[in-house]
Amino acid sequence: MNPNPQPASDYASRAREETLRRDQLNQSLKLLRRVREAALAGDPIPPVEELMAMTGLLPTATDDPLTAVESLIEAATAEREASNRRIKLAKALSDASRGRPAATSAPAAAAPSPSSPQPVARSNVEGSPLVDEADRLAKISARDLDSLPYGAILLDESGRILSYNDTESRMARLPIEAVLGRNFFTEVAPCTRVKEFEGRFRALASGQGLPVVSFDFVFPFPFGAQRVAVLLTRGANPGTVIMALLRR
Known part of the structure; x- marks a missing residue:
């Protein structure tokens, strides 16, 4: 840390x-x-x-x-x-x-209710505020993830969580020890099991997709929906992927 x-x-x-x-x-x-x-x-x-x-x-x-x-x-x-x-x-x-949601000029996405089975996923690579962080994220070590003011998760190619930073733990209201070692897509956030999210992750992790992918996604948390700018990029170590999450 x-x-x-x-x-x-x-x-x-x-x-x-x-x-x-x-x-x-x-x-x-x-x-x-x-x-x-x-x-x-x-x-x-x-x-x-x-x-x-x-x-x-x-x-x-x-x-x-x-x-x-x-x-x-x-x-x-x-x-x-x-x-x-x-x-x-x-x-x-x-x-x-400062602990405030990021104020960006991107158009607002329709936020589903917490019970919605279809979270919103919108491709927005050029408009994402995280795009210029890609090089930094691709080189960052797991122990430095807590230095980031936005959520960051280190995953292996299967989607298993290797590291989970303090910011994401606080924003998602999930204790770090409760998610480490679990699969992000099947066990932690099954709402992401859509081609716009998990599909992009699988393509990037397999080396078949683009080295950097960015899009908006609405997570239907029990305490309320959160619109998040998501960026995926290959990690510093082979077989790993960094997921950055910035609340809109």
Whole structure:
């Protein structure tokens, strides 16, 4: 167990820094679009090196000046989208580390009643606030799972729980000792025995699916439904899968 989880202020600082970066990218996009409009009107295009220095971006194509400008616009747009995801993640983690549900801009899913046999599962890879955590999760050790401000479960390929962090234990109201060694799908959360959840896990665990899978799922707990952003990725050790769960 890590006695010093990252404080909320660190995540808030990360969000502020990323917001400044996004603002810079917006300015770069405005500049590049003006250059493109001027070029289409017949004005000369500044040297590509000058545009690179002004924006801090690298073009993927330099066949001709206009193509290079288009390439820089694409790079700035992609980086801005990634920056938006990082801002969303930092804010969500800041909320989670304070013990509050993550406030995200994703559309709300219809929450079933606790007795509903069909929990909601929605694929939302790009919109998930956990997507940018995938690399970190793929390298994290079992003993460091408690340092995470969101739920995290280490599973073997069959779905047996190898490690279960404090945050998930608290959010799901399940004692850690009651779930260790049990199968997540058949014994702990049978509501996940649907293709949208267990099916994705099986595909990833077998190596046939994508290395990272993210989606929203509504768990019908006895104490009330919880909408959760779920991310699955292969663990640091062969034959393991990390499941991250961030309450919406």
